[in-house]
Amino acid sequence: xxxxxxxxxTLVSTVTQGxxxxxxxxxMTLVYGTLRVLxxxxxxxxxxxxxxxxxxxxxVSVPVWTTIIVAVLVTFVxxxxxxxxxxxxxxxxxxxxxxxxxxxxxxxxxxxxxNVCLLVFGPRQKPFDPVIPGLIEITGAVSITYxxxxxxxxxxxxxxxxxxxxxxSRYGLAITAVAQNLEAARLMGIPARRAYATTMGIAxxxxxxxxxxxxxxxxxxxNAGDLPLLxxxxxxxxxxxxxxxGTIYAAYIIGFIQSAVSIYWGTAYALPVLxxxxxxVLVIRPYGLAGKPQEARL
Amino acid sequence: xxxxxxxxxxxxxxxYGEGPVLQGVDLQVNEGExxxxxxxxxxxxxxxxxxxxxxxxxxxxxxxxxxxxxSDMRTERIVDLGLTQIPQGDLxxxxxxxxxxxxxxxxxxxxxxxxxxxxxRVYSIFPRLQERGTxxxxxxxxxxxxxxxIGRGLMSDASMLLIDEPSLxxxxxxxxxxxxxxxxxxxxGTTVLLVEENVTHVREVANRLCLMETGRIVMSGSVDEVLxxxxxxxxxxxxxx
Numbered sequence: 456x457x458x459x460x461x462x463x464x465t466l467v468s469t470v471t472q473g474x475x476x477x478x479x480x481x482x483m484t485l486v487y488g489t490l491r492v493l494x495x496x497x498x499x500x501x502x503x504x505x506x507x508x509x510x511x512x513x514x515v516s517v518p519v520w521t522t523i524i525v526a527v528l529v530t531f532v533x534x535x536x537x538x539x540x541x542x543x544x545x546x547x548x549x550x551x552x553x554x555x556x557x558x559x560x561x562x563x564x565x566x567x568x569x570n571v572c573l574l575v576f577g578p579r580q581k582p583f584d585p586v587i588p589g590l591i592e593i594t595g596a597v598s599i600t601y602x603x604x605x606x607x608x609x610x611x612x613x614x615x616x617x618x619x620x621x622x623x624s625r626y627g628l629a630i631t632a633v634a635q636n637l638e639a640a641r642l643m644g645i646p647a648r649r650a651y652a653t654t655m656g657i658a659x660x661x662x663x664x665x666x667x668x669x670x671x672x673x674x675x676x677x678n679a680g681d682l683p684l685l686x687x688x689x690x691x692x693x694x695x696x697x698x699x700x701g702t703i704y705a706a707y708i709i710g711f712i713q714s715a716v717s718i719y720w721g722t723a724y725a726l727p728v729l730x731x732x733x734x735x736v737l738v739i740r741p742y743g744l745a746g747k748p749q750e751a752r753l
Numbered sequence: 754x755x756x757x758x759x760x761x762x763x764x765x766x767x768x769y770g771e772g773p774v775l776q777g778v779d780l781q782v783n784e785g786e787x788x789x790x791x792x793x794x795x796x797x798x799x800x801x802x803x804x805x806x807x808x809x810x811x812x813x814x815x816x817x818x819x820x821x822x823x824s825d826m827r828t829e830r831i832v833d834l835g836l837t838q839i840p841q842g843d844l845x846x847x848x849x850x851x852x853x854x855x856x857x858x859x860x861x862x863x864x865x866x867x868x869x870x871x872x873x874r875v876y877s878i879f880p881r882l883q884e885r886g887t888x889x890x891x892x893x894x895x896x897x898x899x900x901x902x903i904g905r906g907l908m909s910d911a912s913m914l915l916i917d918e919p920s921l922x923x924x925x926x927x928x929x930x931x932x933x934x935x936x937x938x939x940x941x942g943t944t945v946l947l948v949e950e951n952v953t954h955v956r957e958v959a960n961r962l963c964l965m966e967t968g969r970i971v972m973s974g975s976v977d978e979v980l981x982x983x984x985x986x987x988x989x990x991x992x993x994x
Contacts, residue, residue, distance in 0.1 A: 622853075628849070628853060629857065632849070635846040643857050
């Protein structure tokens with residue numbers, strides 16, 4: 456491979472990984488921004504998106520792309536259910552450290568979902584066809600599959616749609632208002648708890664889309680959400696918890712580091728290098744790229 | 754002005770956990786009135802408005818608005834009924850534009866349908882907000898932020914407004930401007946309950962004054978009646994021995 460080939464491959468991989476990471480991580484950011492919950496069920500929703508698509512294709516003969524819609528619906532409902540079962544009962548409870556308790560309760564919900572899938576579908580990885588088969592050759596050594604192109608189009612399209620929803624629609628603005636100033640939002644008549652449920656539904660649906668798009672590469676299995684969850688955690692912490700813009704920047708930076716290290720040094724180095732980078736960043740700037748400093752506790 | 758009661762507070766006890774701040778408040782505001790609650794800082798004026806809006810729960814007593822009991826209702830339901838609070842200080846959505854802040858004031862369905870009309874009304878009262886429409890709230894001056902907060906409250910098309918210390922942090926020239934606007938809002942038929950520490954600002958606009966001390970309404974009457982009381986004159990106007 457020539458240097459140009461390696462550069463092109465890194466570029467394509469950075470954009471693809473960055474877009475998918477942004478899609479999954481932005482859901483965590485939204486939930487943290489509105490509810491102050493680091494939602495550990497986001498990885499389970501990625502996994503569920505894959506299973507929803509896989510099961511649909513087993514039951515009915517439909518074009519693969521339609522399974523994205525099924526995954527969105529299933530994960531949205533499960534995201535809302537996770538809110539009602541694992542988060543809502545903790546809201547406003549005196550003497551409860553809400554952030555820490557909800558972090559653990561969403562982790563518990565994720566573990567339950569994962570184990571139910573393990574019982575129902577078994578531990579084996581299930582193959583999943585690309586949504587669109589085929590590829591385009593860029594140079595003799597570098598090519599892009601249609602599925603990769605679709606991943607980028609769908610992920611970026613979903614992020615743009617989310618941005619428009621949050622900034623232009625009445626209900627999207629209401630969610631943004633709850634994130635920016637809860638008391639003021641309530642005084643405007645915005646039902647904060649309904650906004651919380653919707654936010655968790657939207658976050659799960661974004662992860663669900665990610666799950667279908669990742670399925671051809673990572674297969675469909677009960678553990679398929681583990682790596683995306685870990686990567687998303689790195690992205691949102693690197694970004695600064697709750698920062699939408701920071702999450703987008705961080706997703707592409709992390710996407711670049713993973714791609715460049717994998718292509719130039721080998722895949723085995725990608726995660727260790729990522730941990731070194733995140734450690735260095737957190738030591739230098741503990742509140743992340745776009746987060747705000749908090750008061751010291753000790 | 755009619756005299757049917759729009760807001761009725763009876764024996765209200767409320768606070769934040771360590772002993773109640775409000776210790777049996779009785780207050781009635783009639784339709785079309787502009788009632789001002791005055792009193793020293795820390796004696797429960799803001800807590801009273803928060804309790805009426807449902808942000809602070811009442812441990813005893815009742816609150817009725819338009820004949821319906823609202824003491825156990827959620828804030829958003831109370832806003833839906835037409836009772837909106839314009840809170841003290843900087844409670845805007847800082848990263849949203851002035852226009853977005855104002856539009857969120859019209860969240861209740863009835864106001865949302867009339868949002869364009871509402872915007873025109875607010876812009877006619879505060880023309881500066883139209884000029885600043887695309888500017889983020891966090892970049893505004895203190896006076897402009899106060900105008901956004903009042904404008905946002907007006908967007909809700911509420912039949913009654915609760916206004917918490919509108920003069921706080923404003924330059925004297927802006928205080929007069931803001932109070933003129935509040936007076937014109939009240940004259941247009943909106944019932945207003947306002948709390949204020951500084952009596953001098955409200956003398957010209959209030960229909961009735963209530964004096965609040967240590968969590969209770971201790972005196973109520975016309976502006977002249979309340980201000981004629983020697984202790985009020987001494988404490989709030991600096992007149993007397």
